[in-house]
Amino acid sequence: MLSILSRLLQEHKKEIIFFASLFILDRLIKNYLLNLLAENQLNSIRLNNFFEVVLVWNKGISYGLFPQESYIGQILIILVSLIICIWITKFIIISETKYRKITLILILSGATSNIFDRLIYGAVADLFHFEIASYSWYVFNVADVYIVSGLIILIYAFIYPNIKKKP
Numbered sequence: 819m820l821s822i823l824s825r826l827l828q829e830h831k832k833e834i835i836f837f838a839s840l841f842i843l844d845r846l847i848k849n850y851l852l853n854l855l856a857e858n859q860l861n862s863i864r865l866n867n868f869f870e871v872v873l874v875w876n877k878g879i880s881y882g883l884f885p886q887e888s889y890i891g892q893i894l895i896i897l898v899s900l901i902i903c904i905w906i907t908k909f910i911i912i913s914e915t916k917y918r919k920i921t922l923i924l925i926l927s928g929a930t931s932n933i934f935d936r937l938i939y940g941a942v943a944d945l946f947h948f949e950i951a952s953y954s955w956y957v958f959n960v961a962d963v964y965i966v967s968g969l970i971i972l973i974y975a976f977i978y979p980n981i982k983k984k985p
Contacts, residue, residue: 826911840964841931873945874944896936899936906922932961946959
């Protein structure tokens with residue numbers, strides 16, 4: 819078992835470094851902004867006419883859907899998310915397409931960081947809000963950007979399956 823794990827770590831060193839870099843970047847940004855807001859006793863920081871940093875605790879899934887206020891609900895979201903992350907990891911390992919690996923790592927790093935939030939805070943810290951005139955976009959975080967970007971590239975890779983196979 820240890821030799822299999824060692825072999826996987828050696829074979830997927832680039833993917834692990836990419837994943838860790840994305841995960842750490844999201845954690846650093848969240849921690850910095852959470853501390854900044856808390857230390858200055860602020861609910862939000864408006865940077866210009868269309869962008870603000872605002873703390874919203876998301877107890878649901880994407881876009882705040884299916885909010886789970888109960889402890890059991892949060893555990894259920896974490897367990898389902900972990901199962902999905904394990905499934906994604908399996909596809910990263912077996913994928914021969916560079917673009918598919920990149921996409922899946924983007925999704926995995928974002929999902930893992932959001933799971934980390936749930937374990938620490940009981941909810942996901944969403945911090946960025948855009949609004950133009952009367953149009954207001956949902957509040958999101960860097961991990962959400964990873965997930966959405968990954969999904970967009972993944973859809974592209976399925977539409978155009980003849981992308982170069984070797985990473």
